[in-house]
Amino acid sequence: MDDNRPELHLHMSSKLVGQEGAERAFLDAYNDDKLQHAWLISGPKGVGKATLAYKVACFMLASSAEGTSAGASLFGDAISPDSLTVDDNNPVKQRIISGSHGDLMVINRSVNVKTGKLRNDIVVDDVRKLSKFYSQTASEGGWRVAIIDAADEMNINAANALLKNLEEPPEKALLLLVSHAPGRLLPTIRSRCRQLALKPLGDDAVVDILRSQYPALNDSDYKTLAALSGGAPGRALELAEGDGLGLYGRITSLMMTLPRLDIPALHQLADSLASIKADSDYRLFRALFQDIMQRLIRFSATGQVAPAALIAENQLFETLGPTRGVDQWLDLWEKMAEQFTSADAVNLDRKQILLTCFGKLAGRA
């Protein structure tokens, strides 16, 4: 049942890299006593949004715990903190990691009790827990912090249920929304939050992180992973862990065979991704494939070539790019995205989806 705990731990233990600007913005609001009650943390997947949210939560809860025990400072204002980092030995941090801090509520996709499976979206009952959390006083006496990870996963009913809490938050309550695509959120939610956009990191920074976690890879692998991650260290680590490089190689070599598609290779790939066990591989594939398509479209629209680490893609662009106009590419891209989404929503056969996508590429290529 403790499905979100490893993830929680990951966010609590990861070092947030390259987001000093965002941290500063939050600290400034905190120190100026102008802390907004709701923050929308946006940015590409894996850039560190949830890590920042947990860091902020830990900071708020740890500093309010200090505040209540020490009381007001005898000599005027206490010193304003200049970092969000909380010492690892802080008991508050310990309790957050074990999931037992009464003043932190994390809302993410819950397990459907009837089927025993993780739901595809955050449902209204999950969000209603927040109302109950906000309706009672804080258990440790300070701030109450709620994290919604990720806000994009809320279905429409859940999003509407959240509005009530966003409009009339109680005192000393902080709501952190993590969002990969803030544009897709309800405008009423967006307008009630202060936005904090996390920027993608430079390739060098991502390579450094990769090097510290996976010391055994070689330089060109680091560079490829960094380029594929689009500046999001979390994605780079995910790719490194799930053999994203191998998968990327298979996708590109398969695409190279276009327009005469290598059917046996395609079936082999689709079979290996369609099984239930290969869920994470399938997700990796989906992200990688969509990224390649994106770069392809960008190439055919602007002539922008692939980053140096992904040099192999250029050949692909040159053969495939001119075969159709930008509008046709965009149309295709949209259809594919739609297909992937509907496949998840109604549990369509994943193999079939793959075959269709490549078929479409080949059909007109």
Add this chain to the structure above:
Amino acid sequence: MRVAHSTVLKQCSGQWIRPNFIDRGEVIPAQVLGAILCTLKNPAQDSQRHKYEEERQIMKFTIERNSLLKTLNHVQSVVERRNTIPILSNVMLEASDDMVAFTATDLDIAVIENTPANVAVKGSITVPAHTLHDIVRKLPDGAEVELSLAEGERLTVKAGRSRFQLACLPKEDFPVMSAGDLPHRFKLMSEELKRLIDKARFAISTEETRYYLNGIYLHVAEGDSGSNLRAVATDGHRLAQVEQEMPDGAMGMPGVILPRKTVGEVRKLVDEFEGGVDISLSDTKVRFTFDSTTVISKLIDGTFPDYTRVIPIGNDKMLEMDCKVFAEAVDRVSTISSDKTRSVKLSMDSDVLTLSVTSPDSGTATEEVVAGYQADALEIGFNSRYLLDILQQIEGDSVQVQLADPQSPTILQDQLDEAALYVLMPMRV
């Protein structure tokens, strides 16, 4: 190799690793991790180990089974049966000089009980509450139970020839319910607290959107005869207001809303203890201290509505009758009423009250009750369930009903306990 703290814990099948044992998030070489796991799983092989274990005791105490069971009965009821977070299923044991403190919490309420025990080694740990409770429940009456914990081991529970080893988690992971500063303290006798709770709790709302009604509003009210401590609960259809003579120290306390679950837990404990209950509160927390047991609870963070506006003052039609006879009659005629509305019609004429129910599906029922009534004839409908809830709280032989008209709220009062007042909204029948 990157390992999550919780994964390591899991791999050690619940054995206790000190939290600082593994630097979370740091890179742990696989060999080091393997070595750690090996030492934890390594079975006792050398003879030195026993001696070593003695020295490495973290906690050890013996306690009589019945007093342990009683304590666990008190604390475990707050622990939720289904928990996604393992630590929340646990009870915390803290052994100090001749005393063991048992703490259980659901993050909203914490119950702490101190029980005398024979403590050999002072220390603390948390173990699954329901499992421990079930074990102790099944042990024979009067058994001596020994609980001991060695470093890197599971908690051992020994009684007679039974021996259990329980997975445990460190105390540092256990939630903290800090009461903070509780500036207002007063004492109520347990009968007084029982009365305040019983006579008000039936009216607590279960509607979550109006969360501020999901509890009993305890506050100081200015009455004709000076200040009183007053408990109020309402769900919008009925309201219960119970007053209590002002206890010392309660003057100036903030009005607080005690959540429903807290009310339930406190009520269960009231039965177990005689004598006084110490109540301390601030505007964010409340603490009830019975003899050796303490309940600390969050409060509802909201404003209770101005309920005095809905208590009518000009109701001039007085109806008085035997409470028991009335309640039984309401119960009988309501058998006919359909499940949804449960309405019953009261028709009053001089000294006669006629109860009637007409249901299009199942038929009709009427019953006449002798009652004291002198005003103009009146017909009014009520929800029979609500009426019975109120009549159940009436201690005296007769109940006094103050009516105005078929649309206005009605007051019911106990002849024996004038400090309790109930308001009921009529139904259209």
